[in-house]
Amino acid sequence: MNFELKSLTTAAAAREKCDLLLVLTTAASAQGSDALSALVAHALKAGDFETGAGKQLPMYNLPAVAARRVLLVGAGSGSARDVRQAVAAVASAFKAPGVAKAVLCFAFETQGPALAAAVLAASDACYTYTLTKSKPQLPTLQKLVFAAPAHASLAPAFKIAQAQVHGMDLAREWANRPANHATPSMLAEAARGLAKLPGISCKIHGPAEVAKLGMGAFMAVAQGSAQPLRFIELHYNGGAKGAAPQVVVGKGITFDSGGISLKPAADMDEMKYDMGGAASVLGLFQALGELQPAVNVVGLIAACENLPSSTAVKPGDVVTSMSGQTVEILNTDAEGRLVLCDALTYAARFKPAALIDIATLTGACVIALGGLRSGLFATDDALATALQSAGDTAQDPCWRMPLDEEYGEGLKSNFADMGNVAGRAAGSVTAAKFLQRFVGDTSWAHLDIAGTAWKSGAAKGSTGRPVGLLLHYMLAQESRGAAGKPATAKARPAAGKTAAKRASTAARTAAGKSPAATPVVTEAKAAAPARTRRSKPAQA
Structure with a gap:
């Protein structure tokens, strides 16, 4: 249409x-x-x-x-x-x-x-x-x-809204697909399709490459499935050569059964949405490819399935992450943080201006915030303010949560450097504290989208969030003209480079069909619809 x-x-x-x-x-x-x-x-x-x-x-x-x-x-x-x-x-x-x-x-x-x-x-x-x-x-x-x-302002607003629509629809399309139609390999092919857009390149790491990198936590989650893992690396180079990039990391669990710590059967079909973070990274790059803003962005997606089998990781197993830190896996259903920790370690090689991970991480965040706001955790006040402002502009809101050091005490383990869970209390916070141990001094933010990535019930389906928040954050970085300083999401004068040739065919190639409207005129401070809460908490 x-x-x-x-x-x-x-x-x-x-x-x-x-x-x-x-x-x-x-x-x-x-x-x-x-x-x-x-x-x-x-x-x-x-x-x-x-x-x-x-x-x-x-x-x-x-x-x-x-x-x-x-x-x-x-x-x-x-x-x-x-x-x-x-x-x-x-x-x-x-x-x-x-x-x-x-x-x-x-x-x-x-x-x-x-x-x-x-x-x-x-x-x-x-x-x-x-x-x-x-x-x-x-x-x-x-x-x-x-x-x-x-x-005079309507044409620019329309252009950004159009790009956001295309990005959200691409994210929605892939998140809605059943797990047998959205395997890690298929997700990698979708990323390759985005490389047909100007300024975007893609690199896919398979099991051998991931093993060579030493991503032991990521591999542990994937080892129970016959579907091979994929580590997806996307680059959008729109900014100055050598300028520090914004790095976004998406959790890509294409199906989460909970592993040996098996989930209840009711509503387990919704665990196909556990790659909502990965889908939002794909959607962001679709929008960046259309608008061509003057900013450098790296997207990383750790994609695999979490299934029970004779080869699956077991509760009590200890694995070594890419960072060298060891993790005792106390609950195999707390797998998202395991794939993310290795991706966050890998991200350090790009010396990011800011590092943002997006994940359907904890049911605790659904209990805390429902389906209206995504949970935001950040080590940098300026980055947190920038993301909150971007979310408000896009009507894709988030809410900042605490990261007090005391919350990390529950992660102590007698048999490894840390456990992967810290009990039920403040579950979304302790999950964020786990991830924080892998980011060092980098300006870092974590978006827990377990309550906002999809809806349940009669309106069941992906929402395409938080593509709007991420896009407006990136546009704000362009408006500052400096990748090293997070900017609040104010009105943006123009779409940077020429956008006349932005083709929706790349979205169709990436999705395997046409998921969105054909782009027409110009750009916007957009607004994603508010979402209803889901009927049950998401996975850990």
Whole structure:
């Protein structure tokens, strides 16, 4: 499906030929003299319509309106949050039969963040998973036009929102795939597909290379599965040559049974989402390849399965990590931190300006924060502030959690340098303290996305988070012009290098199909929809 931005007044939008015209309205929308504004004023006066976010009034074959169907939609104050809520409320309208072209009209003066919120909410509404369905029900909608009065900031906002949509949809696509359709090897091929975008290169390390690197913790997790592990290395070189890169590390457990410490059977199917961190790294690189910001980024993904078998690692086993530190594996279901610790050690060779890992790490984080905010742990206040600001800008929020030294006491072991778990209390914090032992003095942050990476229940599926947060963080680094100083996510003037040739074909190649809308015009301070909490905690 194509997204397009057009500079249209409400009068011009009424003349646009389409199957569905959605008119986002505020109290100010009734003050115009055109037919749609008069209609809004009349409906408000009669008490048939309210402008509260998500309120609706459907109409059909209106005189002087080219669209067959018209839907007045309240947008509250017109803020990004209200617009997101309004567009989410009419999600079913985008998938209605016979709607091939729709126009989403802002019947008020809007700004970039609100437009970006509409783009992301519409993309979320239109996403459909199809890969493993024999007869997928595809929506008929092929084109969605965003119509707004001319405004200099809207085209840049639209471009960033488009790139974020493509990144989130790529992440969502891979996270939604069943584990037999998203093995470590398949994830590696998706990364190779991204290398077709400008400025991106990819290197894949197999079992032999990982053994040579001495990644004993990573290999221990993988040894119970017949699927060979993959260590994926992506580079985006958009900044100055030699400038310290931002390094992002994604947990890529393509299926987590818990290993010998087997999980309960209920909802274990959702453990295909345990590679949500890895999926977000892929999504980030998709967006970077389109926008071409002036920043250097390295992406690392440790991908494997965690399964029980005669060769699986056992509780009580001691393994040696790449750093040389030994770990007593007290619980094989606390495997994410084992694959991440070796990836974090590997990351040191790039002398990163900042090191950020992303992982569906602990059920404790779901209990603490639910499905609204990701957990943020950081050793650097400036980095933490930058990530929080980026999350707020993207409406992909996080919340900073503590890293007091005392929380690490529970990791002591009589038989190794540390254990891999420290009991139930403050589980998300002690997991972060484990990872902290492998980052040295590097400016480091850990995002625990166990509560935000996917939803359960009737709306089960990946959310594509935290691609928005990561993308806006990277754009903020570009705006500072220095990779060594984390920047807060303020409005960004332009998309750095030329973006005319950004092709969504790379996303299709990486995903094995087309997961997202075709990019059209320009860039944004975007807004990812708020997510509902899942019905049960995630894995450790």
